[in-house]
Amino acid sequence: MSAPLPGTQHAFDARRRPPMGGFNRTFLLIEVRRLLRNRRTVVLTLVVPAILFLLLKSDRRGIQLAGTVISPATTMIGIAVYGAMLAATSGGAMVSIERALGWSRQLRLTPLTPIAYIAIKVLMAMLLGLTSVLVVYTIGAFSGIEMAPIVWVLTAVLAWAASFVFASFGLFMGYLLPSENVMQAIGPTLGIFSLFGGLFIPVNLLPAVMQNIAPFVPTYGVAAIARYPLLGGAFDPVWLISVLFWTAIFGLAAMALFRRDTRRT
Amino acid sequence: MNLAVAAEAPGRPATTTPAAVDLSGVHRTFGAIRAVDGIDLHLELGEIAALLGPNGAGKTTTIDMILGLSQPDQGTVTVLGMAPSEAISRGLIAAVLQTGGLLKDLTVRETVRLTASVFATARPVDEVLERAGIDGIGDRLVRACSGGEQQRLRFALALLPDPALMVLDEPTAGMDVEGRRDFWTAIRRDAAQGRTVLFATHYLEEADAYADRIILLRQGRIVADGTAAEVRNLSTGRSVRATLPDADQATLSALPGVRSVEIRGDRVLIQSLDSDSVARYLLGSTAAHDVEIVAHNLEEAFLALTGDGSPG
Numbered sequence: 001m002s003a004p005l006p007g008t009q010h011a012f013d014a015r016r017r018p019p020m021g022g023f024n025r026t027f028l029l030i031e032v033r034r035l036l037r038n039r040r041t042v043v044l045t046l047v048v049p050a051i052l053f054l055l056l057k058s059d060r061r062g063i064q065l066a067g068t069v070i071s072p073a074t075t076m077i078g079i080a081v082y083g084a085m086l087a088a089t090s091g092g093a094m095v096s097i098e099r100a101l102g103w104s105r106q107l108r109l110t111p112l113t114p115i116a117y118i119a120i121k122v123l124m125a126m127l128l129g130l131t132s133v134l135v136v137y138t139i140g141a142f143s144g145i146e147m148a149p150i151v152w153v154l155t156a157v158l159a160w161a162a163s164f165v166f167a168s169f170g171l172f173m174g175y176l177l178p179s180e181n182v183m184q185a186i187g188p189t190l191g192i193f194s195l196f197g198g199l200f201i202p203v204n205l206l207p208a209v210m211q212n213i214a215p216f217v218p219t220y221g222v223a224a225i226a227r228y229p230l231l232g233g234a235f236d237p238v239w240l241i242s243v244l245f246w247t248a249i250f251g252l253a254a255m256a257l258f259r260r261d262t263r264r265t
Numbered sequence: 266m267n268l269a270v271a272a273e274a275p276g277r278p279a280t281t282t283p284a285a286v287d288l289s290g291v292h293r294t295f296g297a298i299r300a301v302d303g304i305d306l307h308l309e310l311g312e313i314a315a316l317l318g319p320n321g322a323g324k325t326t327t328i329d330m331i332l333g334l335s336q337p338d339q340g341t342v343t344v345l346g347m348a349p350s351e352a353i354s355r356g357l358i359a360a361v362l363q364t365g366g367l368l369k370d371l372t373v374r375e376t377v378r379l380t381a382s383v384f385a386t387a388r389p390v391d392e393v394l395e396r397a398g399i400d401g402i403g404d405r406l407v408r409a410c411s412g413g414e415q416q417r418l419r420f421a422l423a424l425l426p427d428p429a430l431m432v433l434d435e436p437t438a439g440m441d442v443e444g445r446r447d448f449w450t451a452i453r454r455d456a457a458q459g460r461t462v463l464f465a466t467h468y469l470e471e472a473d474a475y476a477d478r479i480i481l482l483r484q485g486r487i488v489a490d491g492t493a494a495e496v497r498n499l500s501t502g503r504s505v506r507a508t509l510p511d512a513d514q515a516t517l518s519a520l521p522g523v524r525s526v527e528i529r530g531d532r533v534l535i536q537s538l539d540s541d542s543v544a545r546y547l548l549g550s551t552a553a554h555d556v557e558i559v560a561h562n563l564e565e566a567f568l569a570l571t572g573d574g575s576p577g
Contacts, residue, residue: 007282007310007429007459008281008282008283009281009282009283009345009346012283012345012346012347012352012355012357012429013346013347015355015356015357015385016355016385016386017354017355017385018354018383018384018385019385022382022383022384024382024383026378026379026381026382027379027382027383030371030375030378030379030382031379033375034368034370034371034375037370038370098368101365101366101367101368101369102362102364102365102366102367103365103366103367103368105334105362105365105366106362106365106366106367106422107383108334108353109332109334109353109358109359109360109362110353110356110380110383110384111353111354111355111356111383111384111385112383113354116383
């Protein structure tokens with residue numbers, strides 16, 4: 001068949017849409033480069049958790065609190081969840097900056113579908129979360145923490161899984177707050193999540209009031225599940241309910257705001 | 266015209282040429298404001314048309330509907346024989362919007378590469394950089410680019426899919442004179458290859474200098490549509506001056522298209538929508554000499570058509 005005549009309906013109809021809604025590797029690679037260029041993101045998600053871990057782990061024997069020893073491994077997992085949370089939230093919250101700059105609108109003039117865009121943002125958030133976990137675990141390994149190899153792997157994967165919950169949270173906040181400094185707005189919230197969810201100090205060592213609030217905080221379930229391969233004992237179904245509940249809440253909220261944002265009005 | 270009508274018919278015959286843009290009975294309100302209040306617009310392929318009007322005339326609202334960024338409350342919008350969103354996903358329309366829309370922490374080249382990656386097929390990165398006149402600043406961060414450079418970057422992005430229709434919304438707003446000239450040079454060079462271009466502007470001289478056709482908007486309606494010369498004539502026509510002793514005011518006023526006749530001694534000043542007939546009459550049937558025909562400039566036409574003391 002000969003090529004359609006230029007300028008005819010046939011020629012216009014013959015133009016193709018991109019595969020996978022425009023989702024592609026080049027886009028991801030340039031996004032990674034852009035993330036690394038952002039000094040604040042790098043400091044916040046890679047350096048802060050690392051420093052916090054070095055401060056909190058104390059020495060090889062761990063820290064004493066209320067007569068109980070918190071092992072460096074327990075602290076490391078908590079901080080890894082913290083890093084994954086910070087990284088994924090700020091990754092997701094990048095949509096806020098991109099909306100404020102009009103980049104999202106610019107992308108709507110291209111074949112990139114909104115779903116492909118969100119998929120790229122979630123992937124970037126999870127990648128940043130993974131990097132943060134790996135940094136904390138590398139420092140942990142060099143500071144003499146000893147765990148069975150399978151426990152290293154399982155706890156790292158579970159800590160990383162936290163980034164999915166918080167990528168949704170970041171997207172939700174990103175669509176909610178039209179600001180170029182969205183992380184400054186949600187930073188304190190993340191701090192409260194971390195304290196009450198037992199990331200720095202395990203929940204059972206927190207003051208009674210905080211212990212009562214803890215199960216309702218989004219980090220509670222993910223932190224407990226991430227430490228489970230290390231600590232063992234009884235598995236509390238509340239942990240799983242917490243994870244599923246917050247994933248659903250953040251996911252649905254992000255989806256609702258995303259729909260509102262991309263609806264052709 | 267007939268071909269374009271055929272293209273809209275069911276079945277879309279493959280070899281016909283569709284309209285570049287077809288708006289029919291389009292209305293769009295925002296609360297109590299009728300931003301677009303009944304627009305019919307038919308743009309043929311290859312035309313370079315300007316949407317001219319004061320702020321609030323409905324230019325951006327019209328463009329947003331052509332780009333599929335918003336939907337009309339009433340009426341239909343077709344671009345190249347298909348829905349705007351369909352044309353966007355096939356890379357058939359591209360747009361350069363006023364401001365924003367760029368990531369400050371990417372370089373110029375990265376921005377182009379990133380955008381190129383989402384199209385099924387795209388022109389080479391180096392080619393669009395060169396055609397937009399920014400091949401020398403590929404490694405510069407967007408935040409370090411001037412307003413004019415950023416606008417040429419937006420133009421480079423718009424060139425990527427090799428679109429059949431290029432839409433520009435106030436593309437030179439906020440640029441200095443030199444930036445505007447460079448920008449339009451790039452656009453003109455590109456349009457010479459047959460691309461359809463629709464641009465909104467409130468700079469009269471831009472519409473006059475770069476468009477084959479001017480569509481004048483006022484309060485959400487088209488008040489004039491034609492070549493720059495036609496639009497000029499629509500409002501005030503031209504003035505014809507001549508030396509004519511003993512001119513007869515009544516006879517002159519009765520000529521076709523004449524709107525006013527002023528007699529000052531031997532000089533007559535006639536405002537007419539049909540200056541040719543007036544000149545023909547003066548030279549052929551009277552003793553008039555020193556006949557001058559002066560066109561009103563577009564600015565006067567613009568003010569006459571969009572002003573009327575009503576808020577634009």
